[in-house]
Amino acid sequence: MTIRAVITGVGHYLPKRVVENAEFEKTLDTSDEWIRSRSGIERRHFAAEGETTSMMGTTAARAALADAGLTAADIDAVIVATSTPDLTFPSVATMIQKELGMTCGFAFDVQAVCAGFIYALSNANAQIVSGQVKRVLVIGAETFSRIMDWTDRSTCVLFGDGAGALVLEARESAGTSEDRGILSVDLNSDGTYKDMLYVDGGVSTTGTSGKLRMQGNALFRQAVQKLAETAETAIAKAGLTPADIDWIIPHQANIRIIEGTAKKLGHAMDQVVVTVQDHGNTSAASIPLAMSVGRARGQIKDGDLCVAEAIGGGLAWGAVVLRW
Template identity: 60%
Template sequence: MSFIRSVVLGCGSYLPERALTNAELSTMVETSDEWIVQRTGIRSRHIAAKGELTSDLGTAAAVAALADAGLSIGSIDMIIVATSTPDDTFPSTAVTVQKKLGMEHGAAFDLQAVCSGFVFALATADAYIRASQAKHVLVIGAETFSRILDWTDRTTCVLFGDGAGAVVLGASVQDGTREDRGVLTTHLRSDGRHREKLYVDGGPSSTGTVGHVRMEGREVFKHAVGMITDVIEDAFSATGYSAEDVDWFVPHQANIRIIDGSAKKLGIASEKVVRTVADHGNTSAASIPLALSVAREDGRIKRGDLVLLEAMGGGFTWGSALLRW
């Protein structure tokens, strides 16, 4: 029996030129390299230049992903941009990326699930492909979180960075077994009762301002590992795979303690974990595709590898995806 799967045909990424180190941050706010590294694992993060927009980052990552896939923009049916930091209230950042790529057909839209955005966007693209509503979908995670940070709040400004990552998903007829290439299963969750633990204190309808990131760090940490492992266990149940079968674990790059704590609880060997948080910081919806791109470029992720993705973000939202590269 044939089955349509969404296969990753290419991936790409983009980071702004400027790297902001912990040492430089310590001159801006009361903190230190030791304090930041000990609590988060972050040593540096990239900051978008003045005038450099989320759509610019996303477009650059998309161009790289298309080149990696060996496809032109004319082959793409849909663009989904996961972001919490759009260029404008409207139109969507996705249609701006669409314009910058020279695409005059198909559909483009944004998806907002904060740090879980890329997993949510991947699941959405997979649904369109499996329903034969699209053959090729460009899935982008792009953020300029530096624009919504309170640079006097050391509990948040040290955590986040800017960047973008993208993948091209393509329809592929497979056998319909767990040995197939492509997205095997996705699991998404949200619980709005936790809104106050991680949110932005502004918006068009509430304050008429952009606002800043506010976070109850201990509360987020307390919930993160349990929520993450919940949706990963769902992925294992759906496919019959286990932690031992995973070749690469690519988690949202929020905090090294959450990353390592999740891997340990799940029984995933440390050497199978892709970590980019030290150099990128938390790039929200961009963190997973950025990490995928790094691990692909350095030769770790290879065709046929079983790759596990997970993320958790404000809302709370959280989700997992299990795919064969």
């Protein structure tokens, strides 16, 4: 028998404040039409004062636990993907662990920017397959509104805040591509692309959190190619073909990137879970948010074969193939 990491629960949290594109027209040389045509984004959620990454992650985690019919006492580990922690340390994961009332197990953060949730899933899968744990809470949570340059119209209109979470549980399987759970993972990075997407501050440089900087056109060209390649690689590792995939669950950064990647994989957009119009780019939170919303909409059903892929600063990118 083979041990697989199976998703048994999902949940998400979005701040109450919804910011429509038109709101940016008051302070920037931009428009709703300009933002929609270039990104597909219509609105996003911004955290209120006092709403933190750990608070949003905790709420999403509780929703995922409820969906799985579990309590925090059933969880062995918490892994959080984030680039916007509450504090430099301790980790957001340990803060969530405390809020959930967990007094055992372990918790830590993963930082790979927008690809963070794929990296966190990979880590959680390895923990389960190795037998170290039986159940893991995997969370993506971000408050990117805290690192925006509100004078830069090319970036500040693209990002939003939120959190998504899922429960991964060890299940015995036959060891075939028909199994439920994570079937394959592909991870990549290349630090020579650092200047395409970065934050211009940090503890050992400026002593400040800094602001996000991005070379949008250059990043777009890299994103479509690399996302399609990593998805194809992960699908092949699982012994499958793109035609076998029921749903693409992409990082929600830009509708043109999503459309370009789907086209390269030979899929129509009605086979893609899309939430970018309502959430903007929520970085490491975007894939678990899309998973939770996709389930709530009735799109993703038990037994569906999915590929999730993301790319972020580093550059770091990767994909996971899983059967729900």
